[in-house]
Amino acid sequence: SQTIHQWPATLVQPVGSPLSLECTVEGTSNPNLYWYRQAAGRGLQLLFYSVGIGQISSEVPQNLSASRPQDRQFILSSKKLLLSDSGFYLCAWSRLWDIQYFGAGTRLSVL
Amino acid sequence: KNEVEQSPQNLTAQEGEFITINCSYSVGISALHWLQQHPGGGIVSLFMLSSGKKKHGRLIATINIQEKHSSLHITASHPRDSAVYICAVRVLIKAAGNKLTFGGGTRVLVKP
Numbered sequence: 001s002q003t004i005h006q007w008p009a010t011l012v013q014p015v016g017s018p019l020s021l022e023c024t025v026e027g028t029s030n031p032n033l034y035w036y037r038q039a040a041g042r043g044l045q046l047l048f049y050s051v052g053i054g055q056i057s058s059e060v061p062q063n064l065s066a067s068r069p070q071d072r073q074f075i076l077s078s079k080k081l082l083l084s085d086s087g088f089y090l091c092a093w094s095r096l097w098d099i100q101y102f103g104a105g106t107r108l109s110v111l
Numbered sequence: 112k113n114e115v116e117q118s119p120q121n122l123t124a125q126e127g128e129f130i131t132i133n134c135s136y137s138v139g140i141s142a143l144h145w146l147q148q149h150p151g152g153g154i155v156s157l158f159m160l161s162s163g164k165k166k167h168g169r170l171i172a173t174i175n176i177q178e179k180h181s182s183l184h185i186t187a188s189h190p191r192d193s194a195v196y197i198c199a200v201r202v203l204i205k206a207a208g209n210k211l212t213f214g215g216g217t218r219v220l221v222k223p
Contacts, residue, residue: 038152042215043197043213043214043215043216044197044199044211044213045213046210046211049210059210088152090152090154092154098159099144099156099159100144100156100211101156102146102153102154102155102156104152104153105152105153105154107152
């Protein structure tokens, strides 16, 4: 069976510090991978998606970047966090155009 | 106007009641998803549908492509159904890939 791991679950970081959130998928190959953010009191927003190793599409201009160094690994990064980067970050995967499966999420507080 | 609108935004029901959540969208879609977000934040995909009706346990999802409308029904609601239910659509544009556009969610509270 397929599983998705996302860590850490909670993170508190000072403004200006770097960020690295990791997501890995097990039990499948060549998945589509996604990073979403949910700001406090707001809906989900797609940040990045990837259809293959090294292939990253960015949906919104922002302070964040994503990388896919391995088939089932998706990393969300920032060189310098802003207060506005606070939120709930979710990783998800899907087989092509199929249903998306979500990780447990990382709650990021930038202080 | 948002591409995906959900109603109501909040809903309170007594245990056992029948619950309906509505989702309307304004774009052509290839599929519609219903998601459930628990109080801790975790999200579970409930349904993906492109036509007709799907049922899983006490949950039923329907979609009317012509009317650009979908409903999620919860029969015999239970306090453990308390969550935010989110409608999301996959836009029918090849270049959009498998990107989802989300509604604002419906917060459901089922009281015992």
